[in-house]
Amino acid sequence: MTILTTERMILTPVAVTDFNDLKAVWADEAFTRAITGRALGEEEVWFRLLRDLGHWQAIGHGNWAMRSRDTGAYVGSVGVLHYLRELDTPFDAPELGWGVATAFQGQGLAREGLEAALRWADTVMKAPRTVCMISPDNAPSLKLAERVGYRPYADGFYKDHLVHLLERPAAV
Numbered sequence: 001m002t003i004l005t006t007e008r009m010i011l012t013p014v015a016v017t018d019f020n021d022l023k024a025v026w027a028d029e030a031f032t033r034a035i036t037g038r039a040l041g042e043e044e045v046w047f048r049l050l051r052d053l054g055h056w057q058a059i060g061h062g063n064w065a066m067r068s069r070d071t072g073a074y075v076g077s078v079g080v081l082h083y084l085r086e087l088d089t090p091f092d093a094p095e096l097g098w099g100v101a102t103a104f105q106g107q108g109l110a111r112e113g114l115e116a117a118l119r120w121a122d123t124v125m126k127a128p129r130t131v132c133m134i135s136p137d138n139a140p141s142l143k144l145a146e147r148v149g150y151r152p153y154a155d156g157f158y159k160d161h162l163v164h165l166l167e168r169p170a171a172v
Helices: 016-026 042-059 109-123 139-147
Strands: 009-013 063-068 074-081 095-100 129-134 151-158 161-169
Touching: 009 109, 016 042, 016 074, 042 074, 063 109, 074 109, 095 109, 109 139, 129 139, 139 161
Parallel strands: 095 129
Antiparallel strands: 009 063, 063 074, 074 095, 129 161, 151 161
8 A cells, every 4th residue: 555755744544543543533523514514423433444444455545644754643634535425416536535633734734745645646546637525614625725726617515515526637
């Protein structure tokens, strides 16, 4: 499985050893507000972790855990995903997803991790295009998506919530 490095982080495929860090992040309502709308309990986090482990096993890519190179602290996650989401405008390209723990927000780490994952999608996966979905209320993620080249192409509904669908052509 693929390990990515950036100036400040090491990105490793999500592992069972990430569970406690994931529980802490997904229990933080400030983190989950724009993603799920509520904090997640241990069972839901465990099922998300199992999904992500299986994602790597089944298709060879998925979420990376982003950790500080200096301290090993869990920063968040970024991934190239194929979740078969039940959207009214289905995704037809690999999906990028990201989230940074509240304590690390505003430091450029989400962008650093996202750019590493996009380089991988562009050069290794050779995806001609990637997509993402972001809640209209998530201004920081919308701004970040625009900074790395995503542009809106549709609005849709995911689990009865409005989401903006964005696309980005490969940089190479």
